[in-house]
Amino acid sequence: MASESWMKTQAPDPTNLPAEINPEVPSIARVYDYFLGGKDNFPADRAAAAAVEKVFPQGKQLGRESRMLLRRATRELVRAGVRQFLDIGSGLPTAGNVHEIAHEIDPEVRVVYIDNDPVVLAHGRALLADEVTTTVVQADLRHPDGIFDNPEVRALLDFDQPVAVFLASILHHFDDSDDPWALSRKIRDRISSGSYMLITHFYDSGDPVCREVEQALLEGGLGSGWFRTKEQIERFFEGMDVLEPGVVAANEWRPDAETPTDSTTHHLLAGGLARKP
Ligand SMILES: C[S@@+](CC[C@H](N)C(=O)[O-])C[C@H]1O[C@@H](n2cnc3c(N)ncnc32)[C@H](O)[C@@H]1O
Numbered sequence: 001m002a003s004e005s006w007m008k009t010q011a012p013d014p015t016n017l018p019a020e021i022n023p024e025v026p027s028i029a030r031v032y033d034y035f036l037g038g039k040d041n042f043p044a045d046r047a048a049a050a051a052v053e054k055v056f057p058q059g060k061q062l063g064r065e066s067r068m069l070l071r072r073a074t075r076e077l078v079r080a081g082v083r084q085f086l087d088i089g090s091g092l093p094t095a096g097n098v099h100e101i102a103h104e105i106d107p108e109v110r111v112v113y114i115d116n117d118p119v120v121l122a123h124g125r126a127l128l129a130d131e132v133t134t135t136v137v138q139a140d141l142r143h144p145d146g147i148f149d150n151p152e153v154r155a156l157l158d159f160d161q162p163v164a165v166f167l168a169s170i171l172h173h174f175d176d177s178d179d180p181w182a183l184s185r186k187i188r189d190r191i192s193s194g195s196y197m198l199i200t201h202f203y204d205s206g207d208p209v210c211r212e213v214e215q216a217l218l219e220g221g222l223g224s225g226w227f228r229t230k231e232q233i234e235r236f237f238e239g240m241d242v243l244e245p246g247v248v249a250a251n252e253w254r255p256d257a258e259t260p261t262d263s264t265t266h267h268l269l270a271g272g273l274a275r276k277p
């Protein structure tokens with residue numbers, strides 16, 4: 001099968017791809033993969049990334065710091081007793097995925113990855129073939145009910161019990177006119193009391209570089225990536241209790257011994273964790 005042979009190559013061969021993958025159009029998952037140092041990206045993705053690097057050469061550092069926040073949150077949530085995770089817009093598998101971090105503490109933790117990009121599904125299925133507590137499902141955040149009612153999702157997750165929903169670096173790919181706040185509200189309504197929602201989001205800290213990066217994302221090929229203020233990001237948690245330290249710059253969110261304290265980039269991304277009362 002084209003998809004299988006493609007997955008086994010180190011760098012993808014654009015002439016041997018499943019039909020649903022168009023290497024000519026940059027994809028969010030593949031551009032992000034580039035920033036995380038991955039190999040699953042094409043020239044069009046690297047061109048979109050280069051437009052960002054032109055105004056913000058430290059894009060890879062920001063990508064790393066964003067993943068570090070995700071890992072800290074995963075550990076904290078497992079330690080707090082959460083045993084189910086729904087990671088929406090999970091991206092291409094990278095080192096230290098949510099299930100790997102969670103399973104270091106408890107191998108019974110169940111994790112469902114959701115992404116609408118067929119590349120993520122192909123890689124995820126290959127990576128998770130032997131996993132019984134973790135799966136990846138192709139679905140779209142634009143239709144939250146389609147995620148919560150999906151039989152494959154429900155086979156692993158019990159939404160009558162607390163779950164941690166991750167919306168990490170995905171809501172900033174929705175324009176205001178798409179009303180991403182309605183999406184987080186819908187998710188809040190579908191999860192049980194005691195559930196959590198983690199959001200990371202491009203952060204408009206007032207630094208002019210935010211608008212420059214936004215412009216590069218919008219006009220450099222990718223076509224999405226909006227920076228929002230702390231207040232706009234806090235609104236995603238409507239009806240939930242935002243936990244300490246609130247919505248803050250990436251490395252200020254519950255830093256641990258490995259969190260860089262001298263970062264000049266982390267204020268481009270904010271993170272926050274809330275609990276449904
Ligand atoms: C920037 S990546 C973030 C990956 C990961 N959550 C992280 O923070 O490291 C955003 C991911 O969201 C996915 N995505 C974008 N729009 C989506 C949608 N409408 N439904 C599901 N996934 C989506 C992309 O394919 C991509 O893999």
